[in-house]
Each structure stands twice: as structure tokens, then as C-alpha cells.
Amino acid sequence: MNIGEAAQASGVSAKMIRYYEEIGLITPAARTGNNYRTYGGDQVHVLRFIKRARSLGFSLEETQALLKLWQDRSRESAAVKDIATTHIDDLERRIAEMQGMVKTLKHLAHCCGGNDRPDCPILDDLAGSASPAHTD
Amino acid sequence: MNIGEAAQASGVSAKMIRYYEEIGLITPAARTGNNYRTYGGDQVHVLRFIKRARSLGFSLEETQALLKLWQDRSRESAAVKDIATTHIDDLERRIAEMQGMVKTLKHLAHCCGGNDRPDCPILDDLAGSASPAHTD
DNA sequence: TGTAGGGCTTCCCATCATGGGAAGGTCAAG
DNA sequence: CTTGACCTTCCCATGATGGGAAGCCCTACA
Incomplete structure (x- = not known):
């Protein structure tokens, strides 16, 4: 399977597959005589x-x-869960931050x-001259 | 006022002030004899x-x-509101996307x-072999 | 008067993940 | 044999920010 087919099968672009190989995220693909990368079902599974x-x-x-x-059969699921929960916390922090922005902006x-008139509380807020719209 | 003081007064780093000038976001600051940028209250207001x-x-x-x-006295507030509402929509779209991730991850x-055992539904989901955890 | 320190200048590089595109090799079908 | 669709590598761009080097300038202090 050439890189194009692997891209199709995995949903990862050929460009990204090469990049993932370059940064060591995936192991370098085997090459055929014409220097084309070849992929098998396992590689596609990794890409997915x-x-x-x-x-x-x-x-x-x-x-x-x-x-x-995933590839370590003697893993402890706690390690996986750690990564996941840290990521959840990060997402929730960013969500809260953006929700704060939305709240202020909606107000x-x-x-x-x-x-068609020029007076605008949005600009007043940005200019810092307005009645302090709650930033939270 | 030198760039360091302007940075202090505005909360924008000196590095960023120079960058904003470079990309044309702010007008180039006047220079003193020693080639230092000088700022006045107006510039600081813009930076804030x-x-x-x-x-x-x-x-x-x-x-x-x-x-x-802001600097156009004949503006129509509708133009400002347009930018704001577009931005709100964008934020809400991204928030919804992240909330979907959080929902799946929490599950x-x-x-x-x-x-300390290796079996892990998180990895199973990523591997695509698990009972399809709702992606929404 | 010399020096040390801090601030200023420009310039280059790194981040993170992705895409675009050029130049050139390869293969299969017509 | 040509055409078109692949593949290869290499370089550049994104957005907003920070880090750091090399070198100039000014002030304070001994």
C-alpha cells in the first residue's frame, strides 16, 4: 500500500504521515525499490x-x-487515565476561559x-473608558 | 516614554509592541536621537x-x-457589532467542539x-476496537 | 574618567500542527 | 512514447509569542 492509499484508509494526509515519521511518532515505513513508502494494515491501524x-x-x-x-502490553491503565484526565482539565480550563469571553462579548x-450611529459600548469597553463590563 | 515604560503601562510586552509595529497594527513610533522608540499617552491607550x-x-x-x-468617528456601530458577533459564533463553535471532546473523554x-492492570477502555476507543463511544 | 549595569536596537530561531507548492523521479495506461 | 497521476525531498507560510545574541547608548558610582 502506497502512502496515498494509507492516507485514504486512515484519514491522515500523506503530508502528515511523512511528518509523523520525521518527528519519530511512527516508525519509518519500509521502502520499495522505487523509494516509495509502503504500508500494511498495522501501520494504518496506528495512523487511525x-x-x-x-x-x-x-x-x-x-x-x-x-x-x-497502547503498544506496551504490561502498561498500567492508570498511566493512560492520567494523561486523559490531565487533558480533560486542560480542555475545561480553556473552555472556561472562552466562556468568559463569550459572556462579556454577549453583554x-x-x-x-x-x-448606523457611531456610539458603541463594545469600543468603549475596549478603550477602557466604559463602565467596567465584568471580565469574568 | 521608552518602549519598556510603554510596555509596563500597557501590559503589552516590548517584544510585542515592536511586532505590532512591524505588521502595521500600530503606526511606527517616533524615534529619539539615539534611535529609541518614544511613546506618549495616546500610544499607550492604543496598546491597552x-x-x-x-x-x-x-x-x-x-x-x-x-x-x-475606534479611530473612525463616522463609523457605524453595526460594523463593530458584526465583528463581535462573528467572533462570538466562532468561540461558541470551538467551545462546543471541546465540550464534545470532554464528554467523550470523561465517559x-x-x-x-x-x-495497575493493562486493560483500558481509553486505549480501546483510540484503537477503534471498542464499543463505539459516542463522539459527540 | 572608567566601568558596570540596564535598556535599547536589529536579527534569527523556536513553538504547534498543518498545508502549499516546486522540482524531479516513477509507473501504468492509452 | 506520451500523458497524467503518483511518489520523493525541500522550502515556505500560518498566528502570536518568547528567547537569545550581538552591539549601541546612557546613567550611576567609584
């Missing part, structure tokens, strides 16, 4: 694992750790006429 | 505006648009023993 981990927001570094644990947008 | 916009999650591109509107983590 990576794809899924990425879709759950894990970084490539975390993904690599998970990959190693400001609600107070803004959104018409 | 940028700082606040960034803290609400606006990109530098959006921030530039907001800055122009998986809940099902994972987190002990």
Missing part, C-alpha cells in the same frame, strides 16, 4: 489511532505517550445598537 | 485597546479592524480502572 487521539484534542506529544502505552453586543 | 481586544480572544486581524473603527476515563 493517531487520528482518533488528535480528534479528541490530544497533542502529538500526548498522542505519542498514548501510542507507547457588550447586547448593549450595542448595531445601527 | 489591543491588549483588551486580545484578552477577549479577537485575532490581531480583527483587532486591527476594531482599532480602525472513557470513567470506564477506565486507572489501576
Whole structure:
């Protein structure tokens, strides 16, 4: 299976497959006589694992750790859970941060006429001259 | 006021002030005889505006648009509101995406023993072999 | 007056994950 | 034999920020 087919089968672009190989996330693919990379079912399985981990927001570094644990039959599930819960905490922190922004923005947008006149509480807030809209 | 003081007064790092100047977000600062950048109260006000916009999650591109509107006395507040609501939508989309990840991850983590044994539903899900944990 | 320190300047590099594109080799079908 | 679709490597760009080096400038202090 050439890289294009492996990309199709795994949902990971050929570009990314080469990159993952370059950074050592996956082991270098075997080459055929024409120097083309070849992939088998196992490799595609690994690529799908990576794809899924990425879709759950894990970084490539975390993904690599998970990959190693996956391939380690003597792993302790606690190690996996640790990575997952740390990631959950990170996601929740970022969600809360963005929710704070949304809250403030919605308040400001609600107070803004959104018409052809220039007065605008959104700009007033940004300029720091407005009645302090709660930042939380 | 030198760049260090302006940084202190605005909360924007000197590094970033130079960068903002380089990309045309702010107008180049005047220079003194020794080639040092000089800033006045107005410039600091602009920097604080940028700082606040960034803290609400606006990109530098959006921030530039907001800055122009702020400085345009004949603006229509609708233009400002447009930018804000587009940004709110974007934030909410990203929040929803991350919440989906959290939901899936929490479910998986809940099902994972987190002990010294190797069996782990988190890895099973990533490997695609598990009972399909809802991706939503 | 010399020096030490801190601030300023520019320039280059790194991050993180991904895509775009060029230049050139290879293969299969028509 | 040509055409087109692959593949290869290499370089560049993204967005916003930080780190750090090399070198200039100014002030304070001995």
C-alpha cells in the first residue's frame, strides 16, 4: 500500500504521515525499490489511532505517550487515565476561559445598537473608558 | 516614554509592541536621537485597546479592524457589532467542539480502572476496537 | 574618567500542527 | 512514447509569542 492509499484508509494526509515519521511518532515505513513508502494494515491501524487521539484534542506529544502505552502490553491503565484526565482539565480550563469571553462579548453586543450611529459600548469597553463590563 | 515604560503601562510586552509595529497594527513610533522608540499617552491607550481586544480572544486581524473603527468617528456601530458577533459564533463553535471532546473523554476515563492492570477502555476507543463511544 | 549595569536596537530561531507548492523521479495506461 | 497521476525531498507560510545574541547608548558610582 502506497502512502496515498494509507492516507485514504486512515484519514491522515500523506503530508502528515511523512511528518509523523520525521518527528519519530511512527516508525519509518519500509521502502520499495522505487523509494516509495509502503504500508500494511498495522501501520494504518496506528495512523487511525493517531487520528482518533488528535480528534479528541490530544497533542502529538500526548498522542505519542498514548501510542507507547497502547503498544506496551504490561502498561498500567492508570498511566493512560492520567494523561486523559490531565487533558480533560486542560480542555475545561480553556473552555472556561472562552466562556468568559463569550459572556462579556454577549453583554457588550447586547448593549450595542448595531445601527448606523457611531456610539458603541463594545469600543468603549475596549478603550477602557466604559463602565467596567465584568471580565469574568 | 521608552518602549519598556510603554510596555509596563500597557501590559503589552516590548517584544510585542515592536511586532505590532512591524505588521502595521500600530503606526511606527517616533524615534529619539539615539534611535529609541518614544511613546506618549495616546500610544499607550492604543496598546491597552489591543491588549483588551486580545484578552477577549479577537485575532490581531480583527483587532486591527476594531482599532480602525475606534479611530473612525463616522463609523457605524453595526460594523463593530458584526465583528463581535462573528467572533462570538466562532468561540461558541470551538467551545462546543471541546465540550464534545470532554464528554467523550470523561465517559472513557470513567470506564477506565486507572489501576495497575493493562486493560483500558481509553486505549480501546483510540484503537477503534471498542464499543463505539459516542463522539459527540 | 572608567566601568558596570540596564535598556535599547536589529536579527534569527523556536513553538504547534498543518498545508502549499516546486522540482524531479516513477509507473501504468492509452 | 506520451500523458497524467503518483511518489520523493525541500522550502515556505500560518498566528502570536518568547528567547537569545550581538552591539549601541546612557546613567550611576567609584
